[in-house]
Amino acid sequence: MDCRPRFSIHSKYNGYPYLQSPTDWPLCTMCGNLMPLVFQLNLSEIPSIRPENALIQYFECVTRDLAGSTCELGYPKNNSSLVRKVKITVPPIQVPVDFSSLFSVEDSFSKLMLKKISLEHKIVGWQPFDDYPSLVDVNAKMEYLTAYIGEDALDFLWENLEVLEKIENKHCSSEDKLFGYPHWSQTECYPKKMSEEIELLYQINGFVTSARSSIAFRDGERGMFFQTDDLKDIVFTTG
Numbered sequence: 001m002d003c004r005p006r007f008s009i010h011s012k013y014n015g016y017p018y019l020q021s022p023t024d025w026p027l028c029t030m031c032g033n034l035m036p037l038v039f040q041l042n043l044s045e046i047p048s049i050r051p052e053n054a055l056i057q058y059f060e061c062v063t064r065d066l067a068g069s070t071c072e073l074g075y076p077k078n079n080s081s082l083v084r085k086v087k088i089t090v091p092p093i094q095v096p097v098d099f100s101s102l103f104s105v106e107d108s109f110s111k112l113m114l115k116k117i118s119l120e121h122k123i124v125g126w127q128p129f130d131d132y133p134s135l136v137d138v139n140a141k142m143e144y145l146t147a148y149i150g151e152d153a154l155d156f157l158w159e160n161l162e163v164l165e166k167i168e169n170k171h172c173s174s175e176d177k178l179f180g181y182p183h184w185s186q187t188e189c190y191p192k193k194m195s196e197e198i199e200l201l202y203q204i205n206g207f208v209t210s211a212r213s214s215i216a217f218r219d220g221e222r223g224m225f226f227q228t229d230d231l232k233d234i235v236f237t238t239g
């Protein structure tokens, strides 16, 4: 498979982003270094009732100091990451890239990261499958119900939901996916700043659980892109 990075409009992991101008590649506001592209989703290539000639791009700083600390610990990395929606207006601009300058330490982790961010994994198609809310989501809703039905009834429901999930194999996929339901690793972490109804746009595994991914999310958890119904507002979170 050809993994050479290209400045293109395709949906992909890592590699080079679509840029509209030579200064369009975002820099980390903490260290000033280039933030590698983690993920790019072309909204005209996805199965949607409202395809758009636009991209979702997610960038994250990979710079570490000599002690191995990243620019900004933990999520949300408001100053060392960026999620943005970009309209495709002009052919992709190409700029010179030297990812190796991002790594001042020549250890095996830096070498691995350099390889990861340099190899582009293009998304060539989509396969439909059934997806269901995770028990974490159901649990969150049940807390809300406790006031109405009491704790005993809630326990009964909870146990039977687990059984139902096992019997019917209606599980929430932990794989990378477009749409569906978030697979939270512990508790739900829906972004709070979005006031409107939101839906999962894309779930991405970190490099602990995915061969494609270039970024390790907290404790090997997942990254989630959430969207409002009209795709105006996109938020990235982990959980």
Ligand SMILES: [Zn+2]
Residues within 6 Å of the ligand: 028, 029, 030, 031, 032, 033, 061, 062, 063, 071, 080
């Ligand atoms: Zn940085």
